Amino acid sequence: MDNSITKLFNIKYPLIQAGMIWNSGWRLASAVSNAGGLGLLGAGSMYPEVLREHISKCKKATDKPFGVNVPMLYPNLEEIITIIIEEGVKIVFTSAGNPKSYTQHLKQHGVTVVHVVSSVKFALKAQEAGVDAVVAEGFEAGGHNGREETTTFTLIPMVKEQLNIPLIAAGGIANGKGMLAAMVLGADGVQVGSRFVASEESSAHSAFKELVVNAKEGDTQLTLKELAPVRMLKNKFFEEVMQLYTTNPSKEDLIKLLGRARAKRGMFEGDLEEGELEIGQIAGLIHDIKPAAQIVKEMVTEFEAAKTMVNQL
Incomplete structure (x- = not known):
């Protein structure tokens, strides 16, 4: 499955686990990375010293690439960025703010930078800021979202039409068929959140996980x-x-x-x-809690099966 995203992050599959607050600790991030995807730590719910601890534990749990998701509205943003650089993290996904703030600073320290957007306008601004890739997230996604209410499968082709850097689709993708559909529409990879909430390694409370699967x-x-x-x-x-x-x-x-x-x-x-x-x-399509590695494996297997089926039409 080599493409621009697997090469950019040096991963096996173009599948990224979203850095979701209160869900994405070192156990989940390392499990996804070990399974061939890209795991992200969700810095938005971590004090600076807690993030440093999670980075350290993630390094010990995987020798594969992993990254950190950083909401730009974070109150301790400068300290978070400093810790990321000091700890040698090589991939950062920024969101909820101006990508110009730290993109060049991070890149000067050898960090690959990706920015999350909800519209064509902000995708182009992110590209102009010098990011290496963009995540275009549709209105069906969980958590904080765009005001435009543009759905993922409308947003992806519109962004792809104007973007010159790799594009990652997010929002409403939880299985291999959704992954294939997003990539047919122009995405080079996918970012998956809700499906990984209902994983064994997610740091979400068990009661919340059960509510999600129901x-x-x-x-x-x-x-x-x-x-x-x-x-x-x-x-x-x-x-x-x-x-x-x-x-x-x-x-x-x-x-x-x-x-x-x-x-x-x-x-x-x-x-x-x-x-x-x-x-x-x-969430209406998520019916069980399982290991993150199994989620990755099943998504990739279903992706390949769906691609074969489409080729036979």
């Missing part, structure tokens, strides 16, 4: 667009958000309701009522 079509919704659009499972907290919207709330009202550490409370600590439970629409 989710059905329509159980998630994008909301809080005035703050930072986020797709989450419908629960008591979600209903409180919807009730607040009926009062025409101010941004400050929404911030007050959201409070602090909602995502940690839900995904990491397992509070299924008051927590923020971020997951993609594809």
